[in-house]
Amino acid sequence: MTNGQLFDHIKNTLKNAGKEDADFDAKCIFEDIVGLDMLNLALHRSDEADGVKAENAMKLAEKRAEGYPLQYLLGKWEFYGLNFKVGEGVLIPRPDTETLVDTVVNHFAAKKFYDPQIIDLCSGTGCIAVSLQKTMPKSKLIAVELSSDAMPYLVENIRSNNADVKILKGDVMDGRLLDNFKDEESEGDYRQLDCIVSNPPYLTAEEMSDLQTEVTFEPASALDGGNDGLKFYRVISCLWKEILKDGGLLAFEIGYRQGEDVAEILRKGGYTDVKIIKDLGGNDRVVTGIKQG
Ligand code: GLN
Numbered sequence: 001m002t003n004g005q006l007f008d009h010i011k012n013t014l015k016n017a018g019k020e021d022a023d024f025d026a027k028c029i030f031e032d033i034v035g036l037d038m039l040n041l042a043l044h045r046s047d048e049a050d051g052v053k054a055e056n057a058m059k060l061a062e063k064r065a066e067g068y069p070l071q072y073l074l075g076k077w078e079f080y081g082l083n084f085k086v087g088e089g090v091l092i093p094r095p096d097t098e099t100l101v102d103t104v105v106n107h108f109a110a111k112k113f114y115d116p117q118i119i120d121l122c123s124g125t126g127c128i129a130v131s132l133q134k135t136m137p138k139s140k141l142i143a144v145e146l147s148s149d150a151m152p153y154l155v156e157n158i159r160s161n162n163a164d165v166k167i168l169k170g171d172v173m174d175g176r177l178l179d180n181f182k183d184e185e186s187e188g189d190y191r192q193l194d195c196i197v198s199n200p201p202y203l204t205a206e207e208m209s210d211l212q213t214e215v216t217f218e219p220a221s222a223l224d225g226g227n228d229g230l231k232f233y234r235v236i237s238c239l240w241k242e243i244l245k246d247g248g249l250l251a252f253e254i255g256y257r258q259g260e261d262v263a264e265i266l267r268k269g270g271y272t273d274v275k276i277i278k279d280l281g282g283n284d285r286v287v288t289g290i291k292q293g
Contacts, residue, residue: 003036004045006054010061017065025070026061032074033057067213080131084157089149091222093127097199099279100253101131103286104197107249114138116194119243121172121236122146124222126154126165128197133163141165142193144172147221172200173235181243192245199253200232201225207255229255233262237269237289246293251286259284 001009007030014022031037033056036044060073071077071092077084079093080101086092108116115138120129123143133141143165145154151169158165170177181190202225203211215223225231233252244250250271254262259276266274271289279285 001049001054002046003034003041003049006030006034006049006057007041007045010057013058013061013065019065021070025064028070028074029057029060029064033060067217069214069217072217079125079127080135082127082131082134082161084125084127084130085153085160086125087153088217089147089219090153091124091150091218093125096279096281096283096285097128097253098131099277099285100197100199100251101128101135103277103288104132104195104249104251105135107251107288108136108139108195113194115140118142118195118197119144119193119240121196121198121240122200122222122232123154123167124150124199126157126163128199129165130157130161130163132197133165134161139164142168144168144170144177146171147219149219150222172198172232172240175239178239178242190243192243193248194245195249195251196236196240196244197251198232198236200236202229202232202253202255202258204229204255225255228261229258230261230265233258233265237265237271241269241291244291246291248291249288250291251288253285254287256283256285259287262287263289 010029011022011026014025019025034053064070064073071086072088075087077086077093080098084093117140118132119142121144123129123145126143129141129143133139168180183189183191201223203223205227208224252262263274263276266289270292272292274289276284277286
């Protein structure tokens with residue numbers, strides 16, 4: 001089989017399965033496994049393809065045709081211009097989430113505040129924490145994650161990106177985790193940070209029962225936000241407020257229909273200057289608030 005025939009076979013496998021992004025996915029699989037980019041494919045179309053690689057690439061194409069996420073097949077994905085290791089057990093970084101990172105970066109840039117201390121709750125791959133830390137090199141980040149399946153990805157992504165991010169393993173819904181921030185000297189008081197950022201699970205029960213095939217391969221624990229999808233917003237905005245400075249920023253990613261509900265949770269919870277921010281697709285995607293002093 002030639003390189004050209006192999007590429008066409010991959011593409012047709014995906015097209016026949018009705019995959020919308022068949023061309024893009026075929027290109028990614030081909031480049032990853034065969035090691036030829038599209039220019040080199042054009043130059044070497046009639047060369048014989050390596051048998052083992054061809055078989056491998058065709059296997060991946062079949063898995064992809066069944067709806068298995070491309071990102072898991074490749075084992076890596078780009079977010080905010082950085083590379084992240086991904087695989088089963090961890091939520092795949094979405095382009096929408098870059099809006100959340102932009103929002104936090106812009107907030108501190110406007111204040112010329114270059115070394116904020118930031119905590120990222122429900123960190124997953126660590127894409128938010130690592131991107132913030134690399135964009136603001138003087139910032140200090142803490143990444144909180146509960147899942148033991150996600151943990152190896154978080155550890156590796158911090159290491160491979162050489163980011164100054166500390167990991168705290170635990171459940172963001174459990175107030176005992178805040179004991180880690182108790183100040184030894186002024187007993188009872190919490191050490192306070194400049195920003196809480198989070199992309200928590202936010203799908204509703206209804207959405208969970210009707211997931212796109214690709215998403216069913218992702219961990220439910222990273223998606224399921226309880227019946228109305230708002231469980232994590234209620235708890236985080238209240239519980240973690242203890243470790244946020246007066247005037248500190250709380251920034252959430254939200255589902256595209258949750259803007260008003262989450263804004264209301266923040267206003268009632270004692271945050272001011274509450275804003276709903278849209279992603280590049282024009283959907284509500286981020287809600288921010290400032291802890292009232
Ligand atoms: N954006 C994800 C999805 O639509 C949900 C991520 C989340 O719950 N934090 O599948």
